[in-house]
Amino acid sequence: MAIQTSLPPFPDNVPTHPLLVIDYNLLLAGDEEEIAQLWKAATALGFWYLKNHGVDEDVNQMFDMGAETMALPFDEKMKFEQGDDGVSFGYKAPGANATDETGSLDTVEFINVSQDDALAWPRQAHREYPSTVNARMEHTIAPFIRKSAEVNRVIMDILNAKLGFPEGTLAELHRLDEYSGSEARCIKNPPRPGGISEEKAALGAHTDFGSLTFLNNRLGGLQVMVPGTVKWQYIKPLPGHAVCNLGDAMYIFSGGILKSNMHRVVPPPGAQGHFERWSLAFFTRPGESVVLRALEEKSSIVAEAVASADDTTLFHSNSTSKEWFARRIKNQRTKNQKASCCSL
Ligand SMILES: O=C(O)CCC(=O)C(=O)O
Ligand SMILES: [Fe+2]
Numbered sequence: 001m002a003i004q005t006s007l008p009p010f011p012d013n014v015p016t017h018p019l020l021v022i023d024y025n026l027l028l029a030g031d032e033e034e035i036a037q038l039w040k041a042a043t044a045l046g047f048w049y050l051k052n053h054g055v056d057e058d059v060n061q062m063f064d065m066g067a068e069t070m071a072l073p074f075d076e077k078m079k080f081e082q083g084d085d086g087v088s089f090g091y092k093a094p095g096a097n098a099t100d101e102t103g104s105l106d107t108v109e110f111i112n113v114s115q116d117d118a119l120a121w122p123r124q125a126h127r128e129y130p131s132t133v134n135a136r137m138e139h140t141i142a143p144f145i146r147k148s149a150e151v152n153r154v155i156m157d158i159l160n161a162k163l164g165f166p167e168g169t170l171a172e173l174h175r176l177d178e179y180s181g182s183e184a185r186c187i188k189n190p191p192r193p194g195g196i197s198e199e200k201a202a203l204g205a206h207t208d209f210g211s212l213t214f215l216n217n218r219l220g221g222l223q224v225m226v227p228g229t230v231k232w233q234y235i236k237p238l239p240g241h242a243v244c245n246l247g248d249a250m251y252i253f254s255g256g257i258l259k260s261n262m263h264r265v266v267p268p269p270g271a272q273g274h275f276e277r278w279s280l281a282f283f284t285r286p287g288e289s290v291v292l293r294a295l296e297e298k299s300s301i302v303a304e305a306v307a308s309a310d311d312t313t314l315f316h317s318n319s320t321s322k323e324w325f326a327r328r329i330k331n332q333r334t335k336n337q338k339a340s341c342c343s344l
Pocket of ligand 1: 185187203208215217221222263264265279280281
């Protein structure tokens with residue numbers, strides 16, 4: 001059941017994209033240089049490594065929860081499938097989502113547990129989960145969600161100040177006591193027999209829908225497309241470092257100052273490709289009633305960014321967070337595929 005502990009290293013002949021390393025302890029201490037580094041990462045690529053976040057032990061237990069869940073019989077997992085109607089919480093079977101516009105199927109399976117369900121447990125906020133999830137809701141999932149939500153809140157408060165918003169503006173849009181699409185996700189990607197083709201993504205190119213993602217992985221496979229380039233580049237997993245990235249909601253709230261960058265998952269490179277790839281994410285997403293639009297009236301910096309943008313359609317969307325996520329999740333499903341899979 002346990003996930004392999006001795007894994008081959010990330011090959012050193014594969015080009016990677018270096019990310020800035022941000023020290024969470026220094027952020028907590030209000031270190032100005034570290035805050036400046038975070039701002040640089042958030043406004044350039046929207047991705048960075050985070051060390052000293054203190055969530056590693058919870059992450060390991062979440063991987064055990066994921067392994068226990070994926071080991072259930074397929075029919076049992078399918079009782080909790082997320083379905084085709086724009087609900088993200090629950091189990092997602094391999095092949096349920098498309099990875100490109102030609103309809104290639106994804107190979108990842110995952111279990112998504114809602115923040116609201118974990119915090120309300122044993123009451124149900126949104127839905128039921130497999131027994132393996134229920135068994136770990138109180139001692140594994142809720143603590144992981146609380147801690148990662150707190151890490152994301154600390155980061156968000158810093159970005160809030162840098163954007164010139166009144167104190168607590170972004171926090172108010174991500175209250176723990178309003179229902180939201182925030183969720184923990186454990187992903188399993190099987191090794192691909194017959195070799196590795198980078199061209200067939202395991203998880204298609206996308207930007208994250210929400211505000212801030214706290215991601216942990218052990219094997220390579222995550223890639224980013226750096227703006228202004230046309231080549232996908234690997235992000236190398238570093239022990240003890242999470243990868244954080246901003247999602248579309250933060251891009252919109254900030255009038256495009258904060259970046260939500262394209263990424264995808266391909267089979268791990270080199271010898272790592274023979275192993276199952278597991279990853280674990282926590283997604284902070286805005287409360288269901290929050291309207292996704294640039295907060296121009298709250299900050300002159302954001303107002304200026306919107307005023308100088310070429311296309312402001314996204315900044316004036318009248319979608320609530322709830323509508324926005326339902327549409328994005330629905331559009332990914334193989335069954336709902338029309339012309340495009342990955343566009344906003
Ligand atoms: O598995 C990974 O490394 C990334 C997963 C991801 O991008 C997602 O679930 O949104
Ligand atoms: Fe993602």
